[in-house]
Amino acid sequence: MTPPTPPASPTPHVPHRGDTEEQGGGAVAAGRPATAAGTAGPPSAAGAPAAVSTKRTSAPEDVPAPKDVSVPEDAPVLEGAPVFEDAPASANSLVPEDSLVLRGGTFSWLFPRRSALVAALLAPLLMLLVALAVMASSTGMSPRDTLSGLLGTGDPGTVMIVRDFRLPRVFVGIMVGAALGIAGCLTQTLAGNRLATPDLIGVNEGATAAVVATAAGSSTGMIGDWWLGPLGAVAAAVLVVLCAGGAGSAGYRVLVVGIGVSTFIGAVGDLIMSRENDNTAGGVFLWAVGSLNGRDWHVGTPLLIVLLLLLPLALAVGHRLQLLRFDDDTAACLGVDLRRLRAAALALAVALAGVAVGVGGPIAFVALAAPIIAGRLSGPTRVPVLGSALTGAALITAADALGRVVAPVELPVGVVTSVLGGPFLLWVLFRTDSTTGKA
């Protein structure tokens, strides 16, 4: 530590921290001047409260207001490029451990270093999985044929299979996974419970009931338009929220009411299905376990638009959701409008999960697992919205590809995620978290 600045020093430009922390050359030296400015130059060490309290009566009058000081402080920064300050690794650093501070003029940003690293690792993994998923074939098409189909040099049949069936299916899977991952991340953070997934607010049953009803209503027993699933999912979730009278004070009531209402909607769907012939029931069953079979740009385009619209909103809401990790009173007194924040997070989760389930069917465990994995990767300080999206996308892509190659008959993606998700759920329930010591 540098020696303490004398109280009420008119020249407060004494670096406050250990010299070892000074990185980045002159720009930082200019940009990190005396933090003692507003404080009558106290020792920053903890050991001196006694000396401090004797000073306190005289200090306020002598001290220049922090705002006055900040002008000359920031001036050198304004002239140059934004200052990049690396967060020092020392225990005394006050910058968030997982972030990089970017400052320019009166603006300042925290670049989420660790989350960015996670995203930078997940993105290539996802691309690798996409490559494997495009190759994955239930009919035994060779990788060379697949490549020729992708490039358009193969025979027309191969080109059509790869370009018109597999590729769109893989991309729809990515988007469904991303939407489920984000929705799960939002609901888990909202309820402060890792087991709180969008399934609990009735999206699965709503989508299934809508699809079952249209299949039963049509003379051919075919599943109707793609948008019926999302519509049913969102309608069920809205019904749940209305029954609960809002998100509830802890975001919890809506989940409890959701269990009840979704059981009822599920029962209505089962009732309709039980009166149908086996043919219809078989088709609806395939939908109801979660399958990406036959999904193409017809559903992919609207899904993409919804995702592009909602992802920035989810990122903004996710940033604020951090505060929900406090109790309600503390969060409110830190300036969070809890009702609005909860309503926004819930609406986003419902919309994203509704569209995802409506398109891909109720694919199990992705909304549960993706945020947990992303949270483990990116650390406890942030709400991992982007990480959950990438993880969810990777999970679905891998599960769908696996379902096409692992068995003689293609397995729906929902069956694969259920098989893999069961052990995962047990792991979540039984493990003792090494970072928190909590079960």
Add this chain to the structure above:
Amino acid sequence: MTTPMTDAHPGLQVRGLHAGYPGRPVVQDVELTVPAGHVAAIVGPNGCGKSTLLRAIARLHRPTAGAVLADGADIWKLTQRQVAHRVALLPQSPRAPEAVTVAGLVRYGRHPHQGLLRQWSREDERAVRDALAATGTTELAGERLDRLSGGQRQRCWLAMVLAQHTPVVLLDEPTSALDLGHVVDVLELVREVAASGRTVIMVLHDLASAARYADTLIAMKDGRVVAQGPPKEIVDEALVKELYDLEADILRAPGDACPVVVPRAHG
């Protein structure tokens, strides 16, 4: 030596405040004025409405009538975020985010001052550093909050509240789970906070420490303020009898003649 408030502010006023639940008034007709730099302690028996009054002042409980003016503005006419620039609250048993470090906790105190384009300004950094120094928790900055002792943890929470840099600071039973040494620690700190120009209002269950550390004592019974003023003037046998239905002797501390309540043994 907490960061001084830069300009004088009118402190906190409560005007004709009524609050409660449908059919059950909890706080009735409360008038308060606590100027800048003063410590006010709300005391009274359990269920007298002191916590509800504090919650109403913190904008957590909407009053049925009356107004709360923080820094001159009616808090119910401001947004949650605007209020967070004027009033900070330390609840009685706050819950921290899992695995948060001390520095991480105190940084959250800056949340009302941050936004999309202002995520970690120099002012934020300075406020956090000062709050840590003022509460003697600088050395603990890298530690995890849940691994600290109760006394240390309470100082860290106070640091978060100080980092918020509000003219009004509310504390709900800040000493309730602490041993005597840490109680004195925290209350000394509260005096320093007030000396830096802030208005401090706290709920205390212990009349003795309230009498010792508050400039103004606000005694409540059944939702009403029954006595209000400097402890030396208002604490007497009759007040203790009225508040707690207790026969007690009032002694004077040898040093500063501060009232000390000694309950009489029955029989």
